[in-house]
Structure formats: structure tokens, C-alpha cells
Amino acid sequence: MRYLRRNPSLVVGIVLLSALALFVIVGHFTVDTSKSRPLSAPAVRAPSAEHPFGTDRQGRDLFATMVAGTPLTLRIGFIAGFLGVGIGAILGFVSAYYRGTVDAIIRGIVDIGLTVPGLLVLIIIAVSLRRGLTVDQMAIIVASLAWLNPARTIRAQVLSLRERGYVEVARLSGMSGPEIIFKELMPNVLPYLAATLVNSVSSAILASVGLEVLGLGPIDSPTLGMTLYWVNFNAALINGWWWWWAAPIVIILVVFLGLFFLTVGLDEIANPRLRRAI
Amino acid sequence: MTALLEARHVTRIFGGGFFDRSSTLALDEFSLALDGDRPSIIAVVGESGSGKTTLGRLLLGLTTPTRGQVFYNGRDLQKMSRAGWRAFRRDVQVIFQDPYGVYNPFYRIDHVLTTPVAKFGLATSRAGARTLIDDVLRAVGLRPEETLGRFPHQLSGGQRQRVMVARALLLRPRVIVADEPVSMVDASLRATILASLRTMNRDLGISIVYITHDLATAYQISDTIVVLYRGSVAEAGDVELVVKRPQHPYTQLLLSSIPLASPERTWMTESATAPTAPREAIETGCKFAGRCPSVASACREMPPPRFQTDRGRAVACYLYRGAPVLTEGDPWPRRSR
């Protein structure tokens, strides 16, 4: 508990994300999420008691849309983020521990992959798969590139750890390579992995929102990005329908701020040198 | 006599690969044999760049020689089977210099003791393992109740190093390679750890290769000493002879540079010290030629062979060219029983 006082970023991050979770949970109980589909309510109404977030041009109740859409966007982010870090971690560990040709190959692929503009690749993939994209398919598309950065950063971390004395002692005690990776190296990389995971989730959400705003997302789902696509499509900005773009943007802001502070907070745990003196 | 552990004409060069034009000769044609029947303590003394740490790592099988071989019970380490390595790892153990980095901060210190017990099947039950660990901790002067269950950062440097000694003891090895085991430990605790090493040698018959830059502790603990300079043996033999009557100019330089903890002040009143070594590697001849006060033309042409100047000592220096030459094997003449 005392530690939380010394790590305000962590606290802010947890608070923001909890607030969001609360919003979604309470929202599910207070409103009927089917109202997030078109023609559920009168169109283009400003926020009122009946429709707290107002409605959009196709008759969606925006409160319901946000309540339904936020978990969808988060789900894409989590699936892609976890997949990305999972694959990246395996490759990073193998690459760093065994070195040699394996390392050269993996590193080569990662380095080349990172120079290619990711969004461009995603757009191309999304465009070619345009037929009836689901939320989970979005996640896979984003994950296809999400493993590159984690692979590189985790490799760097393991490279520095493998030179530690305790790795040699483990080898002299009869441990095998995979055992050393799991039992000696992994526990020391965990905090770093957690921070990388949150980072990965952030980037995944950003990538998915980016694709959706361009209209390349799951058209029938009320994700945050798709809502912004409709905002654009219907020129809500010019028409002065502020409640339509304000809601998704505020929620996206809260998501990113929450994840950002969480990352900073986790970074501090992973790297004791960043800890402040009390 | 098949040596228990032997290095034969071992040379280790670092670098010099495809992309790296500069290379370092860490160890040059070094040979050493440890007799399993007569456990002794051999000190390998040298400064930084002498190759002593490289030698330790070669003997432990942590690195491979560029030329030459390391033999364990007559078998080349490079060609050993899995079973062979297991036996090797049981017989040859290590104590590293740094009591901090050798502990995984994630685990309690028990981990470093329970792992070898598990991996080598030293006990059949948890209770058996616990007894074994308790015994070995007590043998190094630690109390199991106060030591086990703690994290590394909760113990002092001296305690951590003693746990490392205990770990080495667990496997009942026949050789322990100790690389600067007390240089990062406080002065008041050094003697205790060194006493443990000597007890292990005397009572348990464990040979110890004691690698250090500190001649004083080397003198106190070892029977024979090898003085390394830039990868080659300068002088080797019975420790009383080498330390009390040093013959190689480098040994003499080393001994005269040590500040003695005694009331007589002779340290800085002696004649000026030898010039610092030139940065360029010496290609031919004796490695010490650039700094030697007694250097002659012969010294720059061919590296000197080892001359046996006493029954239990050899010097690699042309100043003693009258003495018989040692050709093969150990750095110093073995006394025949």
C-alpha cells in the first residue's frame, strides 16, 4: 500500500482504467445495448435525460453505443497485444539466449519488418479482406505486425541478463538451456514484459482505431473507431453535432491516458533506478 | 598418473575474427596438471591482462581453447559426452569473485543450494536435502536458521560469498576453481573464508586453484604458485621459494610494489619503478622485455624457456640460462616422491 503512494503514475493509471470498466459494467445494466444498432432511436438528438449521450444520424443511442463499443475496441487491443507480446517474447528469448544463426535470422526479419510502414501494411491487408470483417479478425490483422517491437525489446533485455553471474552458476549446476530461460531469465524479465504488454495493447488499439476511421474496420460493430468513421462520413463536425464526436474521443483519451500512466507506473517497478527517493 | 584436470599447451585468443582485426592473446601455450591423488592448493597470480581469469574459465569448461586441450580424467572436454559433462560438473566446481551478480535476485538464496542437489540427485527426500544443506552451511560458519529463507540483498557480501563456498562443497568436488574469492569481501571476513578453503583442502582432500592478484593471500593459502604475465608463465614453483626469493624480474617488481601492513616504511623510498608497459603487443621474445631492467638482446628475439633454478621452482628468464631447461608439462618441476 505504501508503495502506491510512491508510484502515483501507477495509481492514476489504475484509477482511470477502473473508471472506464465501471462505466462499461454499470452501463450494461442501465441501458439496452441493442440500442447501439441503427434505427433504435430518433436521429440526431442532443444529450437529454432519455439519451444521455444523444443520438447519431442513423438513430443509434450513443450511450448504448459507447457502452457496447468500448469493450469491443479494448478486446481488439488485448487480443492483438497479448498475441504480439507472446510471439515476440518467445522469439526474443530464443534469439538472445542461443545467439548465432538463429539470432541472425530472427533479428534480420525483425529489423526489416520494423522499417516497413506498419499502417500501410495493415491497410493493404484490411482492404484485401474487406468482406464482412469481424472484431476478432481485426485483432488478428493488427497482431500480424504487433510482435515485431516486443521481439526486439525483449531480446535486448535478455541479452543483458544472460551475461549475469547467476546464469553461469546455473549452467555449472547442471541446468539446460530451456530450463535457464524459464527458471532464471524469465522471472527477471516479467516486470519488463508487463510494461511491454501494456505498450503493445496501446499500440494495437491505436492501429485498430486508425484502420476503422478509414472505414476499413468491422462495419457493423459499434467500436469506437467505427463511430468516428460515421462521424466523419456524416460531417458531424461541420454540422455541429458535438455530442457525437465528443463521446468516443473522450473515451479514447481515457483509455490512452490510463494505459500510458499504467506503463509509466510499471516501468518504475521494472526499473528500480527510476524510483523516486521518498 | 592420469591427471584429474589438465591443461595442455592451451592458447586462448580473443577477437581476430572476420570483422575484428585486433586480437588479444590472453593465454599463451599454458600447461598445468592437477594430480587427483595429492590434493594441493595452487595459486595463479597475475594482474589484469595476465590471463588468470581466462585460465580459470578454461579449466571450468566455460570457454574453449583456441589451441591446445583441456583434459578431465584423460578425456578432452571438447569431445565429452553428456554423461561425461555431468561427472565433470560434479568434480570441478567454482567460486566466483562477485558475491552480488551470482545470485538471481528473484529467488531466495536457497535456490542456489537446492538446484545442484536436485540436478545431481544428491538427496532422495526433501528432509535429506535439507540436512545436506544445513551441514554444508555450518561447515562454512553460517547458521542455517539465519541464512536460509532470505533474499540475497538481505545478506552481507561476506555471507553471500560463504554461501557460494557452501554450494561448492555440496557436490563434494575434487577441484574447486576459486577466482578472486575474497577480493570483494571485507578484510575482517577474508580470513574466515580463506580458512574454510584451507580446511576443505586438508580435511576433505579438495584441490584448489586459487586465482588472485593479491600475493599476500596467495602466499598464505597455497603450496605452489604460478606467476602469470601477459598470458605466459614468468615464474612458478614452491610458494616459499617464489615469494621469499623471487628470481624473475617481474616477480621482483610485483613483490616490491606491494605496500606492507607493517610499521617499517620502505615502500616508496625504494628505487624508481619500472616504466609502464608500452601499449603495443610485443610480437617476439619475452613479454616482459619492454619493462625489464635487465633486458638483453636475446630477450627480444625468442621467448625464454623455463629454467629449473631450484628443486621446486622454475623461471622463464635468460638471466638463469645456466640452469637446466624444463621441456614439457607443468610450469614448475614436480618433486618426485
Added chain:
Amino acid sequence: MLSVRDLVVHYDTPLGRVKAADRISFSLRAGERLGFAGESGSGKSTMALAILRMIKPPGRIEAGEVRLDGQNLMTLNDEDMRRVRLAGIALIPQGSMNALNPVMRVKEQIIDALRDHGVRLSGRERDVRVRELLQSVGLRADVADMFPHELSGGMKQRACIAIGISLRPRVIIADEPTSALDVVVQKQVMETLARVQENLGASVILVGHDMGLMAQFVDRLGIMYAGKLIEVSPVREIFTRPLHPYTRMLIASLPSLEEKGTFRGIPGLLPLLRDLPPGCAFHPRCPHTVDRCRTEVPTLREVRPDGSAACHLV
């Protein structure tokens, strides 16, 4: 010349307040070499930093005064204190040879120090000054244009000494100046330090843990244990007639090159600074403890001419 009275330094750690230096008092005479020896946690490095008011949070100088020629440095404002550092008292900190700026040439680092203290010299005068400084520490003139990575360990340390003496200080504090160096190079560096001291007519405070080095270099030696100064005597007396039991046992545990003997370590462990035993900090390990040692903290007092110890039994 330099007088320290009751210097106290605290560190605030998550586990409590730690007294890293506890009422240190001593005097440094002109032209003298004073050593401070101790093991880890003894407070010797803390004391060196405290004299120059270089203790950073979570550490704090709680009390005490440091007088340089009568002036109390603790009462100076920041600007005046900055001027005292390097010009009055120079510190060659532990590990300084690794703290040299890797992208600046040696001469630039010396000039930096000079300029920082308001020394205004023309280009040519600067080069002359740099060359003189390097010469005084036994380095060739061409070292001025080199980068730190081109120098050996001993040369780097001598460059640090050159920076340290660039403003001709009256007191030089050297904290473990040779701990990372080989024994042959160590002798060269210490000889350099001695020569530099003679040229400047300065006094030297040598902080370290190598008793042999102390025996051969300093005139008077102070022994520190658990943050306290427990003995101060001329160095010969420390080795021939040590007063404090810790000093005696420490000297007995040192390995000699004269004859082989038994290993005599000091039993027990160094105490944790945040959990010091009551009374004398050494009493749990001392073979001569009496009841008074367990309750009353001994103070450093003069026991014989020029010899002080903090022990109830002397």
C-alpha cells in the same frame, strides 16, 4: 588547518533513518597525510563527501562544523561553497577515473575546471598551464590531446589528480584512488600523489580500506567502524601499539608476506547501520566486552599523547 567537529550525516531509507556518520571529529595539520581506514559501511566515504557538503538526498548533514582555516564551511552560501570546492579542498572521488567525460579530451576537462572557477587565461597561457599540470603528475604533454579511453587505468587516475590540483588546493581528499588499479600502477599513482602534495605544500586525506597502503603512505591514521571514528594515532603506533580491540583484530587478520600463519578473522558480522547494537557498536564481536560496553557508547578521547580511542577499556 582543517578541523571537523561532531559531524553527523543521516540517510533516510524506506526502512528507517540511518546514521552514516556519527559525530566525527578530527584535525588535519598543515602538510600532513591523514588516512581513514574502514570496511564497508564504516562511513569513510560519507565523511569525505560531507566535508565538501556534497551529500545528496536522501542523505543529509544533520550537525557538525567543518572549519577551513577557521572559517566554518557549513555556514557558507552555495556560491561561496562552490568556490571552496577544488580551490580550497579538492576531492578525487571513488571511481573518478571512470567518470571522466569520454567525449572530451583531457586538456578540455582541465580547462573546464579552471574556467568554472573564474580563471581567465589566454589560449597560450592555458596550454602552458595544462602542460605544467600534466607534467606534475608524470604524464607526457601529448596526453593533453587524448581521450580518456586512450589512456591506461593509471594514466586516467593521474589525469584525475591533475584536475584535482589544478587550482592549487590546500587540502586534497582522495577516496580509494587506487582500488581498481594493479599493484605496480598503484605504487606509481601514490608516488605521484606524494610528489604533488610536496609541490603544493598541501595536506592529504586518504580514504580507503587497504591497511598496507595506509601503513606505507600516511602519517596519522583514523580507524572507522559503523559510522564512528574509533581510533586515531600516528600510523606507526597503530601497527605497534593499537588501542582499540577492533584495530588489533583487524591488523591480526591481515595476510602477511613474512611467514605463513593461521587465518584469524574477526568473528561475527559487520553490524547493519540501521540496526546497531546498543552501547559500543563493536561489542558483539569483541572478546573483551564488559557490562559497560553493552549500555554506554564510548566517546573518542585522548588516551596517550596524540593517540585517541573510543573504548571503555583503554
